[in-house]
Amino acid sequence: MTSTSVEEPAGYYGAPVLKAPVWTWEVPLYFFVGGTAGMSAVIALSSLALHASVQIARTALWIAALGAALSPVLLAKDLGRPARFYNMLRVFKRRSPMSVGAWLLVLFGAFTLPALALLESLSWLARAGIGTSHATGLLVVLLAGAAISGCLLATYTGVLLGATVIPAWFLHRRFLPMHFGVASLGSAASLLLLAGHDARPLRALLLATASTELLLGVLLETGRHGKADRALRRGLAGWALRAAALATGPAALACALQHWFVPAAVAFLGGALLARYGWIWAGRASARDPEAVFAAEEL
Amino acid sequence: MAIGDGTRSPNQARHDFVAKQVRVGFFTDPSLCIGCKACEVACKEWNGVPEDGCRFTGNSYDNTGQLGASTWRHVKFLENDEPLGWSFFSDVCKHCEVAGCLEACPTGAILRNEVGAVYVQDDVCNGCGYCVVSCPFGVIDRRPEPQPGAGGAYKCTLCYDRQIAGLTPACAKACPTESIAFGPLDELREKAKARAKELQARGLTSVRVYDPQHGSVRGTHAIFLTLGDPRRLGLPRRPQAPTSYLASAWAAALFTAALAVAGTFAAFAMALP
Numbered sequence: 001m002t003s004t005s006v007e008e009p010a011g012y013y014g015a016p017v018l019k020a021p022v023w024t025w026e027v028p029l030y031f032f033v034g035g036t037a038g039m040s041a042v043i044a045l046s047s048l049a050l051h052a053s054v055q056i057a058r059t060a061l062w063i064a065a066l067g068a069a070l071s072p073v074l075l076a077k078d079l080g081r082p083a084r085f086y087n088m089l090r091v092f093k094r095r096s097p098m099s100v101g102a103w104l105l106v107l108f109g110a111f112t113l114p115a116l117a118l119l120e121s122l123s124w125l126a127r128a129g130i131g132t133s134h135a136t137g138l139l140v141v142l143l144a145g146a147a148i149s150g151c152l153l154a155t156y157t158g159v160l161l162g163a164t165v166i167p168a169w170f171l172h173r174r175f176l177p178m179h180f181g182v183a184s185l186g187s188a189a190s191l192l193l194l195a196g197h198d199a200r201p202l203r204a205l206l207l208a209t210a211s212t213e214l215l216l217g218v219l220l221e222t223g224r225h226g227k228a229d230r231a232l233r234r235g236l237a238g239w240a241l242r243a244a245a246l247a248t249g250p251a252a253l254a255c256a257l258q259h260w261f262v263p264a265a266v267a268f269l270g271g272a273l274l275a276r277y278g279w280i281w282a283g284r285a286s287a288r289d290p291e292a293v294f295a296a297e298e299l
Numbered sequence: 300m301a302i303g304d305g306t307r308s309p310n311q312a313r314h315d316f317v318a319k320q321v322r323v324g325f326f327t328d329p330s331l332c333i334g335c336k337a338c339e340v341a342c343k344e345w346n347g348v349p350e351d352g353c354r355f356t357g358n359s360y361d362n363t364g365q366l367g368a369s370t371w372r373h374v375k376f377l378e379n380d381e382p383l384g385w386s387f388f389s390d391v392c393k394h395c396e397v398a399g400c401l402e403a404c405p406t407g408a409i410l411r412n413e414v415g416a417v418y419v420q421d422d423v424c425n426g427c428g429y430c431v432v433s434c435p436f437g438v439i440d441r442r443p444e445p446q447p448g449a450g451g452a453y454k455c456t457l458c459y460d461r462q463i464a465g466l467t468p469a470c471a472k473a474c475p476t477e478s479i480a481f482g483p484l485d486e487l488r489e490k491a492k493a494r495a496k497e498l499q500a501r502g503l504t505s506v507r508v509y510d511p512q513h514g515s516v517r518g519t520h521a522i523f524l525t526l527g528d529p530r531r532l533g534l535p536r537r538p539q540a541p542t543s544y545l546a547s548a549w550a551a552a553l554f555t556a557a558l559a560v561a562g563t564f565a566a567f568a569m570a571l572p
Contacts, residue, residue, distance in 0.1 A: 019438075021431065039563075163545045165541050178551050178555045199570065208562060293535060297536055
């Protein structure tokens, strides 16, 4: 018997070699919310420690605190057994990015929420005649903790995706933390601009992050891995990632260079949110593509 | 092995591997498999694994589909033109030495037991789903509604409960041809090598032992023979534990985090009068 000329599907009848991520809409939204909150804490610390603007620091800390409160809710909601969310804190495993992330989120909340309470009570403390220099010192310490845990909260999500078996993700394990971190910083600056703080440092941050996003977008488009990461360029995920890269990169940058900071901020925020969904969709498609898994083995 | 030897096989005898902490595993030999799916049935029966759908796939006689939260043994059917052309392959969790699922589990629900198997503690698992994207073999999955135990991650337990009682895992016990052999891992490795040699001598030159010891998974507790390209069976040729990607990903994360802090400080410092 001769073999037929019909092209056979890859692998076992074209069946997926890997299991697709089971995460629902809450997880990419958490990537966005947690990242923006984390980088807001960095802005709050910078603004306060350099005596630039207490008002910016206050709004930034509010964003950080709201994000710190919302993030665990989103994460718990995504669990298969939400009532057991506290098992996340049963152990600490440094080799599990999910475990490191859960503890980072706890640390972030533990620094951010008291910092906000302290900042909001400073004027009351002054009126009551309690030494505000000590309170300000403590506030800077709390903010430093929030900023350190915050900047890691914004970047670890890239490690979370990068250290998996999904080809479209692990092939870009260096890109993802950079992209998520830069998108988070730009989102934090954009939100503050939209909140009415039209300040030079925030404009500079939006310009810098939009430029970096443009560069990262070019890097992703040129650093292709053929079949292995084709999920990034195909279907829903492909279009979402392209649209997101255009929004956070060229679109936001062009608007910012024209001093249209409100449209720039809106474009950047929309792109940063869409990018997180795009990466999750790409992961699903990549896991279901046996040819991608086999191609990644040959790289 | 002569006909009748199976009745005296150590595979079927009572054992004390758990008490003696002997590393055990499966050796699944597709050249002996007759595709009866008794392993699939015995596994479901013993472990109380729920029904997970009845679909006609059109893929030879395989309507099971794939390993998953409610399928812990899966007989794959291949129809080729070569000798042993209609072949059957009973797939199972590989119980990796460096197990992606175990490393990824943030709750500590997944552990390695006395016999070296990777075991999910159902009363601890909170269903975060991170093990699902960390298994290089696509084995573990979260059980969907409306199946019993929905929301948790499930996979083969290597019949830990049976082993504690000195019994052979259900699939190996039920296998009528001893295509599924259970026992000390070292012995099974020797057995697999000898069987591969024997089959190669008999003309099945494409027979290989599937036991990926050189990649980052550092070997498995479920070894197989494959006839031809393992990818035809949906098996990766070089499975990797995703922990091998941690260092480079974290380096990028720390670099970006530091740069973001420095950049933000610079932006605010520049604006100072």
